[in-house]
Amino acid sequence: xxxxxxxxxxxxxxxxxxxxxxxxxxxxxxxxxxxxxxxxxxxxxxxxxxxxxxxxxxxxxxxxxxxxxxxxxxxxxxxxxxxxxxxxxxxxxxxxxxxxxxxxxxxxxxxxxxxxxxxxxxxxxxxxxxxxxxxxxxxxxxxxxxxxxxxxxxxxxxxxxxxxxxxxxxxxxxxx
Amino acid sequence: xxxxxxxxxxxxxxxxxxxxxxxxxxxxxxxxxxxxxxxxxxxxxxxxxxxxxxxxxxxxxxxxxxxxxxxxxxxxxxxxxxxxxxxxxxxxxxxxxxxxxxxxxxxxxxxxxxxxxxxxxxxxxxxxxxxxxxxxxxxxxxxxxxxxxxxxxxxxxxxxxxxxxxxxxxxxxxxxxxxxxxxxxxxxxxxxxxxxxxxxxxxxxxxxxxxxxxxxxxxxxxxxxxxxxxxxxxxxxxxxxxxxxxxxxxxxxxxxxxxxxxxxxxxxxxxxxxxxxxxxxxxxxxxxxxxxxxxxxxxxxxxxxxxxxxxxxxxxxxxxxxxxxxxxxxxxxxxxxxxxxxxxxxxxxxxxxxxxxxxxxxxxxxxxxxxxxxxxxxxxxxxxxxxxxxxxxxxxxxxxxxxxxxxxxxxxxxxxxxxxxxxxxxxxxxxxxxxxxxxxxxxxxxxxxxxxxxxxxxxxxxxxxxxxxxxxxxxxxxxxxxxxxxxxxxxxxxxxxxxxxxxxxxxxxxxxxxxxxxxxxxxxxxxxxxxxxxxxxxxxxxxxxxxxxxxxx
Numbered sequence: 001x002x003x004x005x006x007x008x009x010x011x012x013x014x015x016x017x018x019x020x021x022x023x024x025x026x027x028x029x030x031x032x033x034x035x036x037x038x039x040x041x042x043x044x045x046x047x048x049x050x051x052x053x054x055x056x057x058x059x060x061x062x063x064x065x066x067x068x069x070x071x072x073x074x075x076x077x078x079x080x081x082x083x084x085x086x087x088x089x090x091x092x093x094x095x096x097x098x099x100x101x102x103x104x105x106x107x108x109x110x111x112x113x114x115x116x117x118x119x120x121x122x123x124x125x126x127x128x129x130x131x132x133x134x135x136x137x138x139x140x141x142x143x144x145x146x147x148x149x150x151x152x153x154x155x156x157x158x159x160x161x162x163x164x165x166x167x168x169x170x171x172x173x174x175x176x
Numbered sequence: 177x178x179x180x181x182x183x184x185x186x187x188x189x190x191x192x193x194x195x196x197x198x199x200x201x202x203x204x205x206x207x208x209x210x211x212x213x214x215x216x217x218x219x220x221x222x223x224x225x226x227x228x229x230x231x232x233x234x235x236x237x238x239x240x241x242x243x244x245x246x247x248x249x250x251x252x253x254x255x256x257x258x259x260x261x262x263x264x265x266x267x268x269x270x271x272x273x274x275x276x277x278x279x280x281x282x283x284x285x286x287x288x289x290x291x292x293x294x295x296x297x298x299x300x301x302x303x304x305x306x307x308x309x310x311x312x313x314x315x316x317x318x319x320x321x322x323x324x325x326x327x328x329x330x331x332x333x334x335x336x337x338x339x340x341x342x343x344x345x346x347x348x349x350x351x352x353x354x355x356x357x358x359x360x361x362x363x364x365x366x367x368x369x370x371x372x373x374x375x376x377x378x379x380x381x382x383x384x385x386x387x388x389x390x391x392x393x394x395x396x397x398x399x400x401x402x403x404x405x406x407x408x409x410x411x412x413x414x415x416x417x418x419x420x421x422x423x424x425x426x427x428x429x430x431x432x433x434x435x436x437x438x439x440x441x442x443x444x445x446x447x448x449x450x451x452x453x454x455x456x457x458x459x460x461x462x463x464x465x466x467x468x469x470x471x472x473x474x475x476x477x478x479x480x481x482x483x484x485x486x487x488x489x490x491x492x493x494x495x496x497x498x499x500x501x502x503x504x505x506x507x508x509x510x511x512x513x514x515x516x517x518x519x520x521x522x523x524x525x526x527x528x529x530x531x532x533x534x535x536x537x538x539x540x541x542x543x544x545x546x547x548x549x550x551x552x553x554x555x556x557x558x559x560x561x562x563x564x565x566x567x568x569x570x571x572x573x574x575x576x577x578x579x580x581x582x583x584x585x586x587x588x589x590x591x592x593x594x595x596x597x598x599x600x601x602x603x604x605x606x607x608x609x610x611x612x613x614x615x616x617x618x619x620x621x622x623x624x625x626x627x628x629x630x631x632x633x634x635x636x637x638x639x640x641x642x643x644x645x646x647x648x649x650x651x652x653x654x655x656x657x658x659x660x661x662x663x664x665x666x667x668x669x670x671x672x673x674x675x676x677x678x679x680x681x682x683x684x685x686x687x688x689x690x691x692x693x694x695x696x697x698x699x700x701x702x703x704x705x706x707x708x709x710x711x712x713x714x715x716x717x718x719x720x721x722x723x724x725x726x727x728x729x
Contacts, residue, residue: 024193024194025192025194026286027194027195027202027286027287027288028194029199029276029291030286030287030288031194033276034286037277039611040644041611041612041644041648042283042611042641043277044283044284044640044641045283045284045286045640048644078675078676079284079637079640082209082284082633082636082637082640082675083284083285083286083637084207084209084210084285084633085194085285085286090192093192143675144632144633144675147636147671147674147675148629148630148632151629151632151671152629154438
């Protein structure tokens with residue numbers, strides 16, 4: 001059995017392990033809640049993570065299409081980019097936890113040198129996904145700063161400007 | 177605000193694991209994006225509140241008075257005597273955990289100290305330590321801890337990460353209202369001059385000029401007159417609002433956010449068109465006040481006394497003008513103040529009449545004491561009695577959902593009237609899932625004075641549960657418009673949607689009402705109040721709808 005077949009076969013165990021590792025980046029009280037609460041509206045963070053990991057895993061395993069990968073990880077990163085209890089490295093690190101999840105689930109099989117070598121190649125794909133995650137994280141942070149700046153600008157001046165109650169100097173104040 | 181960069185050596189020690197310590201041993205780190213700037217000294221001074229000074233939450237020295245601990249202890253003692261709720265809430269929590277995962281700030285930020293039970297423990301631990309024998313004997317084992325500077329800073333950080341929305345209280349088997357604990361926590365902090373500027377300055381402005389923005393009467397009138405021109409351009413009808421008119425039937429008070437902030441301004445135009453319609457058709461005279469020019473009351477987020485002081489202007493103005501009763505606009509916390517406190521706080525308003533809709537004859541029994549009626553209830557009554565000519569197809573470009581604002585929902589049980597109105601003026605309405613609406617509604621994440629710009633990370637994380645439910649109806653039904661009845665919502669939901677669900681825009685209900693209202697003498701409308709084209713009758717909302725231009729998307 002080659003690595004791809006093995007990963008397909010152990011997929012659900014690997015993804016479960018990956019999910020646990022991701023939610024364990026939160027403090028204990030939080031991670032317990034994220035694991036237990038299954039209602040997606042009561043637990044949007046846990047639901048977003050669990051919904052994204054399976055298709056993301058399939059995409060890495062098969063097509064490795066960058067756009068599709070970005071679409072799967074955007075919702076997770078979008079959340080973690082505004083969670084100040086996480087540092088940027090903590091926010092994006094969850095991609096790399098897939099390596100750990102795979103190695104923990106394929107301990108015996110990795111004694112086979114061929115599978116072990118294949119896994120090293122596969123892990124390069126995970127590194128690539130890590131870089132996509134970094135791009136998305138920065139994009140989300142830039143968006144937060146833009147929203148922050150525009151919020152301040154629009155708060156009072158928008159209506160005044162429309163009413164012509166501010167002078168022309170304010171007319172240059174375009175949204176960012 | 178920027179911090180010193182770490183050395184290369186520090187960067188090599190990246191720790192991907194969260195702290196494993198219990199909450200009491202986990203130090204609080206004050207992080208950018210999660211707090212609002214400190215109150216300006218002048219604003220604190222204007223209100224005669226103590227210890228006005230320049231201070232910075234990021235600095236070690238908060239310039240506290242030397243006897244700050246005594247001030248807090250005395251403040252707690254005083255409030256434990258005065259407010260029975262505070263004493264009970266300190267004593268009866270059994271830590272069952274029912275509230276723990278109900279807070280939008282906990283769900284969104286992932287920070288356990290935002291669990292309502294822990295937020296209360298921040299102050300309860302000091303109560304146990306200094307006010308109970310149990311705590312004195314068992315100390316930390318009994319959940320007690322001494323009041324220290326770090327504890328005080330922790331209070332400040334987390335009591336300003338609670339929007340007093342009261343969702344947690346819905347689930348507490350003992351009925352503990354954590355919002356009231358936050359209210360007391362903030363009162364205690366105010367004893368040391370530790371308010372945030374987004375609350376202190378609007379309160380100061382409101383005290384001096386009648387509204388949060390500090391807009392003087394002539395500018396207030398100027399803005400509404402500008403809306404008169406806009407309305408005429410859109411409808412061909414020139415409305416004629418009256419200001420401070422003695423002997424009018426009704427005084428109308430709404431948050432100043434409706435007058436000065438988009439998209440609330442369109443809701444404001446909606447009120448003006450409705451009042452014009454009622455005057456033309458039924459001779460009802462509604463007047464605006466340039467003195468009571470603010471329905472919102474950030475005093476609620478400061479202290480009982482400040483809330484009372486700001487609220488008094490509404491009654492004073494109603495008395496001065498000799499109106500029959502007061503009509504209130506689409507606001508959030510204003511309705512909590514009115515419905516839960518005003519009747520006894522500034523009342524009884526014996527000089528006003530028990531509100532009756534002169535057009536339909538409906539008695540507003542619920543407003544018997546306060547003499548103040550919610551405009552959505554008023555409009556719902558008009559629609560129920562067939563008093564408004566409506567063409568809901570004018571809103572056919574919209575697929576609408578409704579965000580129950582926390583305070584009208586949980587503070588006055590206001591669930592059905594807004595939905596009734598929307599369903600009568602729009603053909604496409606979809607509710608969000610049951611555990612995200614009505615009494616279980618999720619907060620916008622920016623209430624109780626947290627709608628500053630500098631705490632945007634807190635707002636976006638706290639608003640996640642709400643946005644997540646909007647995203648669901650957007651994906652399932654193509655919902656493109658989020659209606660709400662709160663001025664803070666109208667200000668904060670656009671950026672929230674911009675980050676999480678950019679396909680959805682935000683509106684007040686009376687904008688939708690007047691889109692559909694057939695006004696006597698109107699021209700054939702080609703654009704709505706926003707200047708957007710009105711759809712053809714046959715057009716498909718999915719095809720017609722254009723994403724709103726929101727800079728930052």
